[in-house]
Amino acid sequence: MNIPQEICVYFFSLSALLVLYTMNNVPVLQHPQVIPVFGVAVMLLVFLAVRLAVRHRPPKDPLFYVYVEFSFTCVISLVMALEQEGYTSGFMGFYQKTGEPYIVTAYAIMMAYWDGIVHFLLYLFMVQRMANGTSCRSMGLFWAGSLLANMTVYVSGITIGKYAVSILPTYWLNFPFLFGALWGAVSLFNRPRELPIIPADRVAVEQRRSLLSRPLDLLLVLFLVAAMGFTIFRGIVVLDCPLDSCFTYIYQYEPYLKDPVGFPRFMMLLYLFYGLPLLALLAYGLWTPGCTWMLDCSMLLAGAIAQCQWCHTAASLHRRTPFTYRVPEGHRVSVVALNVLYGAGPLLLALRCVLRPAFFLKAVPQGQANHEKKND
Numbered sequence: 001m002n003i004p005q006e007i008c009v010y011f012f013s014l015s016a017l018l019v020l021y022t023m024n025n026v027p028v029l030q031h032p033q034v035i036p037v038f039g040v041a042v043m044l045l046v047f048l049a050v051r052l053a054v055r056h057r058p059p060k061d062p063l064f065y066v067y068v069e070f071s072f073t074c075v076i077s078l079v080m081a082l083e084q085e086g087y088t089s090g091f092m093g094f095y096q097k098t099g100e101p102y103i104v105t106a107y108a109i110m111m112a113y114w115d116g117i118v119h120f121l122l123y124l125f126m127v128q129r130m131a132n133g134t135s136c137r138s139m140g141l142f143w144a145g146s147l148l149a150n151m152t153v154y155v156s157g158i159t160i161g162k163y164a165v166s167i168l169p170t171y172w173l174n175f176p177f178l179f180g181a182l183w184g185a186v187s188l189f190n191r192p193r194e195l196p197i198i199p200a201d202r203v204a205v206e207q208r209r210s211l212l213s214r215p216l217d218l219l220l221v222l223f224l225v226a227a228m229g230f231t232i233f234r235g236i237v238v239l240d241c242p243l244d245s246c247f248t249y250i251y252q253y254e255p256y257l258k259d260p261v262g263f264p265r266f267m268m269l270l271y272l273f274y275g276l277p278l279l280a281l282l283a284y285g286l287w288t289p290g291c292t293w294m295l296d297c298s299m300l301l302a303g304a305i306a307q308c309q310w311c312h313t314a315a316s317l318h319r320r321t322p323f324t325y326r327v328p329e330g331h332r333v334s335v336v337a338l339n340v341l342y343g344a345g346p347l348l349l350a351l352r353c354v355l356r357p358a359f360f361l362k363a364v365p366q367g368q369a370n371h372e373k374k375n376d
Contacts, residue, residue, distance in 0.1 A: 009123060009124055010124075012049060012050060012068060013074065013075045013120070016073070016075040016076050016079075017075065017079065017091070019042055020079060020092060021090065023035075023038070024091055024094050030094040032099070032169055032170065033169055035095075035098065035099050036170050036172060036173050039170070040173075046068070046069060046072050047069060059130060063188075064127060067123040068123075070119065070180065071119075071127075074115055074119050074120035077111075078112065078113070078117065078120070079116075080092050080095070080103055080112045081109050081110075081116060095170075098170075099170040100168065101168070102158055102161075102166065105163075105261050105263070105315075105320060105321075106318035106319075106320040107157070107264070107311055107312075107315040109315075109320060110314040110315045111311050113314075114146075114150070114310055118146070119143065119147065122139060122143045123143075125139060126139055137188055137192075137194050138194055140184065141296055141300045141303065142299050142350070143181075143184070145301060145302065145307075146303035147177065147181035147184075147303075147307075149303070149304035149307050150181075151174060151177050151178040151181060152270060153263055153266055153267050153270060153308065153311075155171075155178060156266050157261065157262040157263035157266040158171065158262065160262040160265065160266060161262020161265075163262070195295075195357065195361065198358050203358045206358040206359045207290065211287055216352060217286045220345070220352065221283050224279050224280075224283040224286075224349075225283060227279055228279045231272055231275055231276045232276065233249075234271065235268050235271065235272030235273075235276075237249055237250050238250075238258075238265045239269075253328070253335050254316065254327060256321060259322070259325040263311075263312075263315070264312060264315075267308055267312055270308075271308075275305065279301075282294065282298060282301065285360065289359055290361065290362050291360055292361060292362060294360045295354070295357055295360055298346065302349065302350035313340065313343075316335075317332070
């Protein structure tokens, strides 16, 4: 029987509910040493089942198996978030005690919502495009940036926060997702870009325009410069800068930055040491014509910052965050607006690069299109 590839994702991901229910009701499977072994065995079974289901029409892209495997865990993430919020029960009660105790934190819950909804939808769309023979490189880069930032903050924040003393063997199950996102990003970067056919004349006209004659790009550059300043400021805030402005900000505006769980502190450092250079690089790409890499880097950064800002902003307001670390009532609107704007800017930039890429294409001789090569 020839099963459509996209149907495999639906079917095998929903089977995670049966696995969770079984583990929650079989005590022997709840031992800290057994959970990771059983988890690896289940993922291997899912892989073999998917291989068997698509054997008559095997996918050409190895990322297909990554998407199917990770979509399986997306259901687990969503169930975990819903159970922590009290909407479901009987699936993940054991995991908080003998698996990963830090899943009770607001950040982990928000991360699980993002994984269970956004990542799951991305997997469905990408598998469907694979089945139709359509490229999903840009969407894949957004996913890779999102998951890479997700897992980097998660696995690192655990080790520097108050839950560092509660690390159990199941913690190491997070690393396949980190390495999978990294391998996916490298694999997608090495593939041909999805470039539209644009006449060389139009490319030349677009690239002759100065930044001042491109108001949207000018606004985006101004945003990137402002975002760089905000990134530096919050970076030195979490590094315990003694300036009065830093003290005021962390106590009156974003006390969540000093939450002992460790996630917000590491996220700000990630922004400072990795996000800051990328923001500067993107500003340069908007200034200088022909930077084709903008089409990739903007999408990767958009996914990373969107995921991080969702988790950070929502967790800073969540009831699971102690009251002293939540955003104060009087400054809630301004802090949320600032964080939403910080996350929306890279998304708008990525959208601009996708919809109007002429400025970023390599110049070619007049009379040719951007996809054509000059004959020797």
